[in-house]
Amino acid sequence: MVAGAPWVVILVGVAVLTVLLVVAALSFRGPEKLSASAPGPPMVLPVPTAPTNPVGATQEAAPTQEAAPTGSPSAAPTVATTSDAPAPPSGTGSPTAAAGRPPAASPPAPAPSATGTGVLSASYRLQSADEDSFQAELVVRNGTGRPVDWQMDLAFTDEVVGIRASSGPGVTVSIKGGGRYLLSGSRSLAAGAQQTVQLRITRTGGGEYPTRCTVNGAACAVG
Structure with a gap:
């Protein structure tokens, strides 16, 4: 018994x-399994769901409050429409075209011609002269x-000193x-x-041309 005790x-x-080795082996395997299952949560991949636009583009698109998706081609025009100027009404064209297209102006009234178009005109023309008289012609035109x-x-x-007037339609002299x-039509x-x-006008000296010649208050041509 003593000899077999050792x-x-x-x-x-x-x-x-052996038991300690088994326990130690089991204790080391437990953390290995846990460490192998630890990468499980990163498989959720929350990063790909984040917007791909730069931070600067997101900040510029925020004030527009548009429902356009992030990164769509209409993002840049949406930022450009945030100005204070109102958009022109549909169908009226651009404001520039409307300001640069004024209403058609009426043509100016034709200026009176030498023959009195549009007005009553008259002309005085010396025809002949001698020592004590001269002859002249008056023409009144109704335009x-x-x-x-x-x-x-x-x-x-x-x-x-004297004047004599004659005309087919009739004329009076005052x-x-x-x-x-003063001469007027009958x-x-x-x-x-x-x-x-x-006209046949008598005189004592000069005076072939009038110092004043008007018809209904408008100056007549003298020549």
Whole structure:
């Protein structure tokens, strides 16, 4: 018994060591299994679901509050429409085209021509002269487009002492004195018509040309 006791102790020790080795092996395998299963949570992959746009683009698109998806081609135009200027109404064209396209202006009224188009006009023309008289011609033209009555105011120097007027349609002469005479048609002058008056004026000196010649207040041509 005494001689076999050391072997018993040795066997017991070997058994204890074996048990310890098994326990140690099991204890090391447990963490290996846990460490092998630890990479499981990163498989969720939350990173790919984040927006792929740069941070700067996200900050610029935020004020527009548009529902366009991040990274779509319309993101840049959406940022550009955040200006304060209102968009032009549909169908009216751009504001520039509307401001650069003014309404058509009416044509200017035609200026009166030398023949009195659009107005009542008259002309005085010297025809001949001798020592104590001269002859002249008056022409009154109605360019107003309606019948009008006319009166001509002729003023000469004091050297003119008499006047005689003749015209087919009829003309009257009023003497105002001091070389001034008023001539008027005996009836209205039709639209587009003209009346010619022949004058024979007596004088004591010069004065072939009038110092004033008007028809219904408008100056007449003297030549």
